[in-house]
Amino acid sequence: MKGRPDCPRCQGKGLIFDPDPQKPVVLCGCTVDLAPDVETLGLPARYREAEFTRFWKWWNNAQASHVRPLLDRVGDLEELLARPAEEVGELEGREDLVKLLQALKRRPEHGIRPAGAEALAQWALSGKHKFRHGWELWWIHGPAQSGRSTLAAAALRAWTERLGKGGRFVSLRTLSQSIKDVYHDIRSYQNQAFQSVRDLIEPLQDQPLLVLDDWDRMDTDIRVAQALAQLLDHRYSEELPTILTAAGPPEALDRRENHPLARLEDGSLLERLRGAERVEMVPALRFWIDRMERR
Known part of the structure; x- marks a missing residue:
């Protein structure tokens, strides 16, 4: 991390060291000016203006x-929480529901925002979030035009600007095709730069934050799945934060017949994906009401 060479606070180091060794090192404000721009982040034109305020x-x-039909159901959720545990059984995510209902008393729009999106925003903007499975992995899912890619782009911009670090937004469909092109024969060769799979994957392995957009649209070629699995394995080993977007939840990959990830028979990878922090592109209240009605 480097700051501005003329900065009087950090002398270009980008970090401010307190004389007291017990106090943490602080990121210097001058690094904000050096945060990556949208082109460096690889953001497509559609998402270059993405930010949380605009997204909300x-x-x-x-x-x-x-809004009104959902708010009218808040009482049903409060009643569910008030009922004895032996009567309603275990309620997975009870603490999340309690926090949501408390937030609603301050600002009703909290119940309308996508389920899990506020936790993503808090992580990107302030770094505050407790990951249940250790690795900083987010899975954002929802149908086409639901805003999942825009939300991922907003998180990427906020995170990189806060820390003054780099990052990358990558279309999985494009990356998959590029990997597949490496193996094409001379009659249909698309890889005119003669890139290897390593050439394509290595620049992504150590990105401080990586967004893989449309993860579920990877090519069915098993060699593509192997390369992408190695990419995620590396980022998991190095504890590098990653955001994946898809149409459905990670469990949907297991249900897709002949899906390349399932053919890898890599149980550890699938388990990590299932353990990702979730953002579902439906209003948070709708998410909980649907769960209540399925009980």
Whole structure:
């Protein structure tokens, strides 16, 4: 990490060391000016202006017609929490529901935002989040046009700007095709730069933050799956934060017949994906109401 060479606080180091060795090292404010720009991050034109404030406004407008019906069901959720545990059974994520209902008393829009999105924003903006499985892995899922890629781009921008570190936004569909092109024969060769799989994967392995957009659209070629699995294995080993977006939850990969990840028979990888922190592109109250009604 480097700061501005003329900075009087850090003398270009980017870090401020307190004379008291018990106090933590602080990131110097001058590094914000050096944060990666949208082109360095690889953000497509559609997502270059993505940020949480704009996303919340767009999302609230899109969900405006659902606000009152959802808020009318808050009492049902409060009643569910009040019932004896032996009567309703174990409620997975009870603490999350309690926090949501408390937040609603301050600002009703908290119940309209996508389930898990506020935790993602808090992590990106302030670094505060307790990961259940250790690795900083996020899985954002929802149907087409639900805003999952925009939300991932907003998190990437906020995280890199806060820390002054780099990052990368990658289309999984494009990356998959590039990996597949490495193996094409001379009659249909698309890899005119003669890149190897290593050339394609290595620049992504140690990105401080990596977004892999449309993870579920990887090519069915088993060699593509092997390369992507190695990429995630490396990032897991190095404890590097990663965000994946997809149409469905990670469990959906197991259910897809002949899916390349399932053919790898890599149980550890699938388990890590299932253990990712989830963001579902439905209003948080709708998420909990649906769960309550399925009980």
